[in-house]
Amino acid sequence: MKIALIGNQNCGKTTLFNRLTGENAHVGNFPGVTVEGKSGIVKGHKDIIIVDLPGIYSLRPYSSEEIVSRDFIVNEKPDVLLNIVDATNLERNLYLTVQLIEMRVPMVLALNMMDEVRAGGGVIDVGELSRGLGIPVVPISAAKNEGMQELFTEVADAASLKKVPLVKDMCHRGPVHRCIHSLSHMVEDHAERVGISPRFAAMKLIEGDSEFVGRLGLSQNELESAEHLVTEMETEGRLDRNAALAKMRYDFIEEVMRTAVKKSGDSPEKKRSEKIDRVLTHRFFAIPIFLLIMLGVFYLTFNVIGSFLSDLLALGVDRVIEFVDKTLTGWDINPAVRSLVVDGALSGIGSVLSFLPIIVVLFFFLSLLEDTGYMARVSFVMDKALRALGLSGRSFVPMIIGFGCTVPAVMATRTLPSDRDRKMTMLLLPFMSCSAKIPIYAVFSAAFFPHRGALVMFSMYIIGMAVGVLAALVMNKVAFKGTSAPFVMELPNYRFPTPKTTFRMMWDKAKGFIEKAFTVIFAASIIIWFLTSFDSRLNYTADNSVSILAMAARKISPIFAPLGFGDFRAVIALISGFSAKEAVVSTLGVLLGASSSELPLALSGIFTPLSAFSFLIFNLLYTPCVAAIASYRKEMSTVGSFGVIFMQCVVAWIASFAVFNLGGLILTLF
């Protein structure tokens, strides 16, 4: 048996999914589309699969989520729809329900957050609601785990008895009624051939869902008379087709609610939300509070918890590597093989795994902010600032995360409503200087700008953002013409997330990251190891300066000469920075034979202050590390991720060229 779980955003759908599946969910993309969906086995029922469809407000074919959901129901024909609604926001939530009823497939309504309705003094007559809608209704509280057994029984019942909704008509006498019924009769045969309800087909005809109507195979004649009927409805009812359908549905909902809702009252959560918003979206306090919250999250993630756990993990990884190294040396294994295992595989995975705690901790905080409802407020507060770049407020949070680490930032773009906004936000992330670049800035500041370290550091962030703004403006003109998706966003009530949902999400993120570490990043580490450990005659060498990478670096170093750092060692450092930005500093140390305390002095042998600054600019802007590129590959495409590498390198080259040559000009003039 297959259950499709469907509902609005912010109605507790994920919580219900987790309740029903226990631990047996797996995240994966729906076939053929990029929208993420989850499916899982219902707890205690091995033969029942539940598919979590994206959170949507309507079934109109405007966003990929809506199309995915519609196609899933029509093509995959789940045995039953489990529609979850927020009982504290019943009217708007039932709009999707009405559209689902129109599809005339077995369905059950889960009336979530009934505890909140009761606490606010509201009374909903579940029996009346069920009669009015013609479908079984079960009051539940997913957060408090109430009503699950009753819900499951109803769902299984509806599926096995194929209980289609009893209510067929949602339209009263009038032009809309006449139009829908005439069309239903007209398309009856076509609809039955495709296996959908004639009424649903009629609705799609009126809505003008051309892609879907195409599947019905109507003749030109039929299409014309359908259009004629719809135009007649518009003139008679003095409302155009879209407004007429929306009105018909909402009128039906209002009528059902008049009999079913015995007493209405604002839930305590709603009253509390109003109070909290008086502070959090306050005219003057909103932005400072937001900055403080983000600062707190960053401090805790990168300085306190995350870094502590990362250091601990790194220590463990070092121990393992040390142990393996000693063992292999003891066995007198071929040094090349030992190096492959120790320097290639283990250090590569180890350096990436040490990011894991940071990512998990960061996502813990972000999911707290998201699930409590605060992220929606951030989008509301920051929208105007981002509109200038052709984006919406929802892009702000991923960008902020980008200052920490590009990997979770790319993953966080999932929450964006439109594909265009998602792609554009992802492409802007490399301009937010990630925290792994801080050691590079620190070493070079110490070597060349000893008294202006903070200024250099600050200028890197500012230059990165400035170039990012320029890039956004160019993207708007060239690649992402048109406007950002309409900003239509609900402000949900503030709620405490359930620990289960939060930890489940953290686990999913961690799992995804570990998978990446052992696939893409593993392969990349091996390749880089090979290039640094063998010379051009494929002899194993411990001397970095004769390796294939060094040869290649010497070959391509003229490209970097106009930027002021044509030295092959600088180029090797940049190439190894692709595996992880921290590697830039360590590679320079190895190549110059300098310990970390001697490094600043050694650097002045191959850099001048100007070329050092140019080198920093290049590091700021050039390709994100392999872990980030792996995330891009997952979220965009392989071609797209190579595009990111190429574009960032070009942008970095131009910026460094400008800095080095304009800087040189200014220095000679003054």
Added chain:
Amino acid sequence: MKLDKFKVGERCRVTEVGGEGELRIRLLDMGIIPGTEIEIVKYAPMGDPVQLSLRGYELTLRRSDISIIEADKI
């Protein structure tokens, strides 16, 4: 009067949803149809977007987008 001309705290009843395309359909789907009562709750700190209260929930929209909505004060 256009919806973006109302002041914070004022209530109104929608008479017409103009405009076209995706935005208009989204507004209709979210329950902004002729007859719907709307309260202007607040503007974001930078003056845009605007928070509306309708049908028992809170919706945020951009100022330029709500100018396609005609409403009467109540």
